[in-house]
Amino acid sequence: xxxxxxxxxxxxxxxxxxxxxxxxxxxxxxxxxxxxxxxxxxxxxxxxxxxxxxxxxxxxxxxxxxxxxxxxxxxxxxxxxxxxxxxxxxxxxxxxxxxxxxxxxxxxxxxxxxxxxxxxxxxxxxxxxxxxxxxxxxxxxxxxxxxxxxxxxxxxxxxxxxxxxxxxxxxxxxxxxxxxxxxxxxxxxxxxxxxxxxxxxxxxxxxxxxxxxxxxxxxxxxxxxxxxxxxxxxxxxxxxxxxxxxxxxxxxxxxxxxxxxxxxxxxxxxxxxxxxxxxxxxxxxxxxxxxxxxxxxxxxxxxxxxxxxxxxxxxxxxxxxxxxxxxxxxxxxxxxxxxxxxxxxxxxxxxxxxxxxxxxxxxxxxxxxxxxxxxxxxxxxxxxxxxxxxxxxxxxxxxxxxxxxxxxxxxxxxxxxxxxxxxxxx
Numbered sequence: 104x105x106x107x108x109x110x111x112x113x114x115x116x117x118x119x120x121x122x123x124x125x126x127x128x129x130x131x132x133x134x135x136x137x138x139x140x141x142x143x144x145x146x147x148x149x150x151x152x153x154x155x156x157x158x159x160x161x162x163x164x165x166x167x168x169x170x171x172x173x174x175x176x177x178x179x180x181x182x183x184x185x186x187x188x189x190x191x192x193x194x195x196x197x198x199x200x201x202x203x204x205x206x207x208x209x210x211x212x213x214x215x216x217x218x219x220x221x222x223x224x225x226x227x228x229x230x231x232x233x234x235x236x237x238x239x240x241x242x243x244x245x246x247x248x249x250x251x252x253x254x255x256x257x258x259x260x261x262x263x264x265x266x267x268x269x270x271x272x273x274x275x276x277x278x279x280x281x282x283x284x285x286x287x288x289x290x291x292x293x294x295x296x297x298x299x300x301x302x303x304x305x306x307x308x309x310x311x312x313x314x315x316x317x318x319x320x321x322x323x324x325x326x327x328x329x330x331x332x333x334x335x336x337x338x339x340x341x342x343x344x345x346x347x348x349x350x351x352x353x354x355x356x357x358x359x360x361x362x363x364x365x366x367x368x369x370x371x372x373x374x375x376x377x378x379x380x381x382x383x384x385x386x387x388x389x390x391x392x393x394x395x396x397x398x399x400x401x402x403x404x405x406x407x408x409x410x411x412x413x414x415x416x417x418x419x420x421x422x423x424x425x426x427x428x429x430x431x432x433x434x435x436x437x438x439x440x441x442x443x444x445x446x447x448x449x450x451x452x453x454x455x456x457x458x459x460x461x462x463x464x465x466x467x468x469x470x471x472x473x474x475x476x477x478x479x480x481x482x483x484x485x486x487x488x489x490x491x492x493x494x495x496x497x498x499x500x501x502x503x504x505x506x507x508x509x510x511x512x513x514x515x516x517x518x519x520x521x522x523x524x525x526x527x528x529x
Contacts, residue, residue: 126170127505129233130280130322131367137417137460139504143522144489145465145477151491153526155508155519156198162514163188163227164278166458169195169505170234171253174519176512177228177241180205188228190241190251195505198519204256206243227514229278229320231500233288235304240283244276246292250307260307268312269294278320278365278413284334284347289325291336293318299336299343301350311350316340319364320413326370329392335368335375342368342377342388344397354397356388365413369423371442374402376418378411380429385409387442403445409438413499417461418442419480424466425459432456433471439482448482458501469493469502469511475520494518 131137144152165177173192180189180203187205194201206228233240238259239251249261264270270292282289288304297312316338323336325347333353336343341358345351356375364379378385386404390397409427412435416425423442428435433455439448455471465488466478473496477489493502496515503510507523 125506126234127168127503127510128170128235129168129283130166130231131415131501132460132503135282135322135324135367136326136370137415137501138419139460139462141504141507142463142524143465143467143477143504143507144524144526145463145479147477147489147491147522151493151520152509153521155196155521157494157516157518158193158198158200160512160515160517161227164229164499164514165227165512166231166500167503167510167512167517168232168234168239169503169510171236172196173201173234173253174503174510174517175232175234175239176517177206177230177232177243178203179227188243190232190239190249190256192239192253192256193517195508195510195519198517202256204251204258206241206249207245207247231280233281233283235283238304240281240288240304242277242279242281242290244272244278246270246272246277248281248288248290248302250304262302262307264290264292264294264300268292268297268300271317273318273320274363275320277318279318280322282323282325282334284325287347289323289334289336289347291316291318291323291338298338299345299350301347310348313345313350314343314352316343317360319360321364322367324367324370328370328373328375328390329397331392331397335370337364337366337368337377339364342375342399354390354399356386356399356401358386359383363413366411367415369416369418371418371421371423374442375399376416376423376442378409378416378427380410380412382407383410385411385445387445402443405445409440409445412456414456414458414501416440417459417466419461419464422448422480422482424461424480426454426457426468428456435471437466437468437478437485439485441482449485451478451485451487457498460501460504462504467502467504467509469498469500471498473498473513475502475509475511491520493520
């Protein structure tokens, strides 16, 4: 790509935006960091917040993306007698299914449904759709990246990453979600010299490809550090930060890999945190810049500690908040950790492998057992302000928050709850 074209792509990336700020258009929200600017009810009556709808769902650990009056997720379906992963569109106001688009049935190594064979939590999709305007983007377990029309789920374009880019799947297959940033969409697929991939969202045209880092289950993030917009991939080699429009590497941080890395990195100012399970642990690096050269300097590393198994943490006022534990299942604690030092400020057991997002100075944590809990985001102490049983089934994901409503799902059902301040004032 010539320099003027690259400059245009960078400009488009910096100026274009996703769905409105009140939407939750992709995995971990409008900024893909688990944070929204929305204001919410921080306390609820004993009966819980008002339920807008509840609907049955089939197996899967995908969460919701909400935009344009629709809620999207991936589900396990039998369509025309064939088992499939499907992108499902629900009416955001009623929970009524509008369409279900098959994404292809993917066999695991050795057979079985997509997802983890024999997993008592339920096999099925783990990736979350991303929405922009009249298009929804999905990356299935078999590494097929599809662009669908939001009106009817029909395919606009698709990229079979294994066939076209030498992608290599991993144990439990793909769980990462596509990342939308401006006019661009990013995925990591693991092909030699084309592991990191960037496509134009409208046409599916390749913008750039590069590097040979093996993929993980972690979704990349978009962030700004020291005034420079960048995409950070969490690969089997560690963290890799690149220029969005060109793929040029800004900095790297080597980090161990064993079996699976699934939680996204978390950025607080000029510090980047990452964590992985299976005996790896956590670490944080400080990013500095000298002229045009970036450098990542490790601040701390904790072996086999502070593990975000696949539940990515959120950052607020110098601290990380999230579910830290490995295979403790429903006992996994919610913790507050000082980002700069790795020092624990408080810990509360009993959440499990769910997920945490941040809104209005409060944590919105979906526990593994379907409890939805509101906790003040402060390092002083654990202060729970609200709790309700949102869904039954297993929740190995985070909730979504859009237009004053929390959208949550399990392996059995999905729910929409009204937590807007306007409703509380009535």
